[in-house]
Amino acid sequence: MLGAWGCGVFGNRPEVVAAAFAKHLKGDFAGVFDRVVFAVSDRDPGVRRPFEEAFDERMDR
Numbered sequence: 280m281l282g283a284w285g286c287g288v289f290g291n292r293p294e295v296v297a298a299a300f301a302k303h304l305k306g307d308f309a310g311v312f313d314r315v316v317f318a319v320s321d322r323d324p325g326v327r328r329p330f331e332e333a334f335d336e337r338m339d340r
Contacts, residue, residue, distance in 0.1 A: 297333035
């Protein structure tokens with residue numbers, strides 16, 4: 280399980296964090312994991328949407 284790495288109180292930009300995860304999970308680590316779960320507890324679409332877009336799928340809430 281992966282978190283949104285500081286996209287809440289620490290102010291990291293969700294677009295940057297999601298893109299970094301996507302770069303590696305679709306690149307060097309593609310196919311290594313059976314399933315990747317992002318624990319994005321913030322229901323703010325501004326945090327959730329970049330992860331959905333980076334991985335081309337809707338995340339369960």
